[in-house]
Amino acid sequence: MTKEPMTQFGHSKLKNELNDLKKVQRPETVEEIDIARSHGDLKENAEYHAAREKLRFIESRIAELSDLLVNSQLVDPSSYAHDKVRFGSTVELENLVTEEKAVYTIVGKTESNPDVGLISFHTPLARGLMGKEEGDEVVIALPSGKVEYEILEVAYKKIDFKE
Structure with missing residues:
Protein backbone atom coordinates (compact mmCIF):
# COMPACT_ATOMS: atom_id res chain seq x y z
CA MET A 1 0.00 0.00 0.00
CA THR A 2 1.31 3.44 -0.86
CA LYS A 3 1.80 5.97 1.88
CA GLU A 4 -0.61 8.90 1.94
CA PRO A 5 1.10 12.30 2.36
CA MET A 6 -0.04 14.33 5.35
CA THR A 7 1.03 17.59 6.99
CA GLN A 8 1.95 17.85 10.65
CA PHE A 9 -1.35 19.68 11.21
CA GLY A 10 -3.37 16.75 9.86
CA HIS A 11 -1.22 14.16 11.60
CA SER A 12 -1.61 15.90 14.95
CA LYS A 13 -5.35 16.26 14.44
CA LEU A 14 -5.73 12.51 13.81
CA LYS A 15 -3.44 11.58 16.72
CA ASN A 16 -5.40 13.83 19.08
CA GLU A 17 -8.70 12.28 18.00
CA LEU A 18 -7.26 8.76 18.40
CA ASN A 19 -5.93 9.62 21.86
CA ASP A 20 -9.32 11.04 22.91
CA LEU A 21 -11.13 7.93 21.67
CA LYS A 22 -8.76 5.54 23.46
CA LYS A 23 -8.28 7.39 26.73
CA VAL A 24 -11.55 9.26 27.24
CA GLN A 25 -14.48 8.09 25.11
CA ARG A 26 -13.87 4.33 25.17
CA PRO A 27 -13.46 4.14 29.00
CA GLU A 28 -16.53 6.35 29.50
CA THR A 29 -18.58 4.14 27.17
CA VAL A 30 -17.44 0.94 28.90
CA GLU A 31 -18.58 2.51 32.17
CA GLU A 32 -21.94 3.41 30.56
CA ILE A 33 -22.33 -0.24 29.51
CA ASP A 34 -21.59 -1.44 33.06
CA ILE A 35 -24.13 0.99 34.53
CA ALA A 36 -26.78 0.02 31.98
CA ARG A 37 -26.06 -3.69 32.57
CA SER A 38 -26.75 -3.20 36.29
CA HIS A 39 -30.30 -2.04 35.45
CA GLY A 40 -31.39 -5.58 34.73
CA ASP A 41 -32.94 -7.26 31.70
CA LEU A 42 -30.60 -6.61 28.75
CA LYS A 43 -33.15 -7.56 26.07
CA GLU A 44 -35.26 -4.46 26.68
CA ASN A 45 -32.54 -2.17 28.00
CA ALA A 46 -32.24 0.70 25.48
CA GLU A 47 -29.38 2.34 27.40
CA TYR A 48 -27.33 -0.86 27.21
CA HIS A 49 -27.92 -1.31 23.47
CA ALA A 50 -27.14 2.36 22.74
CA ALA A 51 -23.90 2.17 24.73
CA ARG A 52 -22.88 -1.07 22.96
CA GLU A 53 -23.55 0.58 19.57
CA LYS A 54 -21.53 3.63 20.62
CA LEU A 55 -18.65 1.36 21.67
CA ARG A 56 -18.75 -0.43 18.29
CA PHE A 57 -18.53 2.96 16.55
CA ILE A 58 -15.60 4.02 18.76
CA GLU A 59 -13.73 0.76 18.12
CA SER A 60 -14.32 1.13 14.37
CA ARG A 61 -13.06 4.72 14.39
CA ILE A 62 -9.99 3.72 16.42
CA ALA A 63 -9.15 1.07 13.82
CA GLU A 64 -9.70 3.54 10.97
CA LEU A 65 -7.52 6.25 12.54
CA SER A 66 -4.79 3.77 13.43
CA ASP A 67 -4.74 2.57 9.81
CA LEU A 68 -4.63 6.14 8.47
CA LEU A 69 -1.71 7.03 10.75
CA VAL A 70 0.24 3.85 9.95
CA ASN A 71 -0.19 4.47 6.22
CA SER A 72 0.64 8.17 6.34
CA GLN A 73 3.84 9.84 5.25
CA LEU A 74 4.55 13.01 7.18
CA VAL A 75 5.51 15.80 4.77
CA ASP A 76 6.91 19.12 5.93
Whole structure:
Protein backbone atom coordinates (compact mmCIF):
# COMPACT_ATOMS: atom_id res chain seq x y z
CA MET A 1 0.00 0.00 0.00
CA THR A 2 1.31 3.44 -0.86
CA LYS A 3 1.80 5.97 1.88
CA GLU A 4 -0.61 8.90 1.94
CA PRO A 5 1.10 12.30 2.36
CA MET A 6 -0.04 14.33 5.35
CA THR A 7 1.03 17.59 6.99
CA GLN A 8 1.95 17.85 10.65
CA PHE A 9 -1.35 19.68 11.21
CA GLY A 10 -3.37 16.75 9.86
CA HIS A 11 -1.22 14.16 11.60
CA SER A 12 -1.61 15.90 14.95
CA LYS A 13 -5.35 16.26 14.44
CA LEU A 14 -5.73 12.51 13.81
CA LYS A 15 -3.44 11.58 16.72
CA ASN A 16 -5.40 13.83 19.08
CA GLU A 17 -8.70 12.28 18.00
CA LEU A 18 -7.26 8.76 18.40
CA ASN A 19 -5.93 9.62 21.86
CA ASP A 20 -9.32 11.04 22.91
CA LEU A 21 -11.13 7.93 21.67
CA LYS A 22 -8.76 5.54 23.46
CA LYS A 23 -8.28 7.39 26.73
CA VAL A 24 -11.55 9.26 27.24
CA GLN A 25 -14.48 8.09 25.11
CA ARG A 26 -13.87 4.33 25.17
CA PRO A 27 -13.46 4.14 29.00
CA GLU A 28 -16.53 6.35 29.50
CA THR A 29 -18.58 4.14 27.17
CA VAL A 30 -17.44 0.94 28.90
CA GLU A 31 -18.58 2.51 32.17
CA GLU A 32 -21.94 3.41 30.56
CA ILE A 33 -22.33 -0.24 29.51
CA ASP A 34 -21.59 -1.44 33.06
CA ILE A 35 -24.13 0.99 34.53
CA ALA A 36 -26.78 0.02 31.98
CA ARG A 37 -26.06 -3.69 32.57
CA SER A 38 -26.75 -3.20 36.29
CA HIS A 39 -30.30 -2.04 35.45
CA GLY A 40 -31.39 -5.58 34.73
CA ASP A 41 -32.94 -7.26 31.70
CA LEU A 42 -30.60 -6.61 28.75
CA LYS A 43 -33.15 -7.56 26.07
CA GLU A 44 -35.26 -4.46 26.68
CA ASN A 45 -32.54 -2.17 28.00
CA ALA A 46 -32.24 0.70 25.48
CA GLU A 47 -29.38 2.34 27.40
CA TYR A 48 -27.33 -0.86 27.21
CA HIS A 49 -27.92 -1.31 23.47
CA ALA A 50 -27.14 2.36 22.74
CA ALA A 51 -23.90 2.17 24.73
CA ARG A 52 -22.88 -1.07 22.96
CA GLU A 53 -23.55 0.58 19.57
CA LYS A 54 -21.53 3.63 20.62
CA LEU A 55 -18.65 1.36 21.67
CA ARG A 56 -18.75 -0.43 18.29
CA PHE A 57 -18.53 2.96 16.55
CA ILE A 58 -15.60 4.02 18.76
CA GLU A 59 -13.73 0.76 18.12
CA SER A 60 -14.32 1.13 14.37
CA ARG A 61 -13.06 4.72 14.39
CA ILE A 62 -9.99 3.72 16.42
CA ALA A 63 -9.15 1.07 13.82
CA GLU A 64 -9.70 3.54 10.97
CA LEU A 65 -7.52 6.25 12.54
CA SER A 66 -4.79 3.77 13.43
CA ASP A 67 -4.74 2.57 9.81
CA LEU A 68 -4.63 6.14 8.47
CA LEU A 69 -1.71 7.03 10.75
CA VAL A 70 0.24 3.85 9.95
CA ASN A 71 -0.19 4.47 6.22
CA SER A 72 0.64 8.17 6.34
CA GLN A 73 3.84 9.84 5.25
CA LEU A 74 4.55 13.01 7.18
CA VAL A 75 5.51 15.80 4.77
CA ASP A 76 6.91 19.12 5.93
CA PRO A 77 5.94 21.67 3.26
CA SER A 78 8.05 24.34 4.96
CA SER A 79 11.20 22.39 4.06
CA TYR A 80 11.05 23.05 0.32
CA ALA A 81 10.56 25.99 -2.02
CA HIS A 82 7.10 26.88 -3.22
CA ASP A 83 8.18 28.35 -6.54
CA LYS A 84 5.66 25.96 -8.10
CA VAL A 85 2.41 24.52 -6.74
CA ARG A 86 3.25 21.49 -4.60
CA PHE A 87 1.79 19.53 -1.71
CA GLY A 88 1.34 22.03 1.13
CA SER A 89 1.32 25.11 -1.11
CA THR A 90 -1.20 27.86 -0.54
CA VAL A 91 -2.44 29.10 -3.90
CA GLU A 92 -4.35 32.27 -4.69
CA LEU A 93 -6.40 31.94 -7.87
CA GLU A 94 -8.54 34.20 -9.96
CA ASN A 95 -11.34 32.83 -12.09
CA LEU A 96 -10.73 34.58 -15.43
CA VAL A 97 -14.43 34.61 -16.36
CA THR A 98 -16.05 35.72 -13.09
CA GLU A 99 -12.96 37.50 -11.69
CA GLU A 100 -13.63 35.80 -8.34
CA LYS A 101 -10.56 35.13 -6.23
CA ALA A 102 -10.05 32.10 -4.02
CA VAL A 103 -7.27 30.80 -1.79
CA TYR A 104 -6.62 27.09 -1.28
CA THR A 105 -4.01 25.07 0.55
CA ILE A 106 -3.25 21.66 -0.93
CA VAL A 107 -3.25 18.95 1.75
CA GLY A 108 -3.80 15.21 2.18
CA LYS A 109 -7.25 13.70 1.73
CA THR A 110 -7.85 13.22 5.47
CA GLU A 111 -7.09 16.90 6.12
CA SER A 112 -9.32 18.26 3.38
CA ASN A 113 -11.97 20.80 4.33
CA PRO A 114 -12.96 22.97 1.37
CA ASP A 115 -15.08 25.22 3.61
CA VAL A 116 -11.88 26.58 5.15
CA GLY A 117 -9.76 26.42 2.00
CA LEU A 118 -8.07 23.04 2.52
CA ILE A 119 -8.32 20.87 -0.60
CA SER A 120 -7.03 17.36 -1.13
CA PHE A 121 -4.24 16.91 -3.63
CA HIS A 122 -6.49 14.22 -5.17
CA THR A 123 -9.11 16.77 -6.31
CA PRO A 124 -9.28 17.81 -9.96
CA LEU A 125 -8.48 21.41 -8.98
CA ALA A 126 -5.35 20.49 -7.04
CA ARG A 127 -4.17 18.03 -9.69
CA GLY A 128 -4.61 20.71 -12.35
CA LEU A 129 -2.58 23.21 -10.33
CA MET A 130 0.35 20.94 -9.39
CA GLY A 131 3.61 22.06 -10.93
CA LYS A 132 2.25 25.41 -12.14
CA GLU A 133 3.81 28.79 -11.24
CA GLU A 134 2.62 32.28 -10.36
CA GLY A 135 1.28 34.01 -13.45
CA ASP A 136 0.34 30.77 -15.21
CA GLU A 137 -3.12 30.50 -16.71
CA VAL A 138 -4.67 27.05 -16.49
CA VAL A 139 -7.87 25.45 -17.69
CA ILE A 140 -9.09 22.86 -15.23
CA ALA A 141 -11.85 20.35 -15.86
CA LEU A 142 -14.03 20.42 -12.75
CA PRO A 143 -17.27 18.51 -12.17
CA SER A 144 -19.13 21.76 -12.98
CA GLY A 145 -17.25 22.17 -16.28
CA LYS A 146 -13.99 23.66 -17.48
CA VAL A 147 -12.79 26.73 -15.59
CA GLU A 148 -9.93 29.03 -16.52
CA TYR A 149 -7.81 30.37 -13.67
CA GLU A 150 -4.80 32.60 -13.30
CA ILE A 151 -2.43 31.71 -10.47
CA LEU A 152 -1.83 34.94 -8.58
CA GLU A 153 0.37 33.62 -5.78
CA VAL A 154 2.06 30.40 -4.66
CA ALA A 155 3.44 30.36 -1.13
CA TYR A 156 3.81 28.29 2.01
CA LYS A 157 1.52 29.30 4.85
CA LYS A 158 1.47 27.24 8.01
CA ILE A 159 -1.86 25.64 8.84
CA ASP A 160 -2.40 26.59 12.46
CA PHE A 161 -6.11 27.11 12.94
CA LYS A 162 -8.67 24.86 14.57
CA GLU A 163 -11.41 23.38 12.41
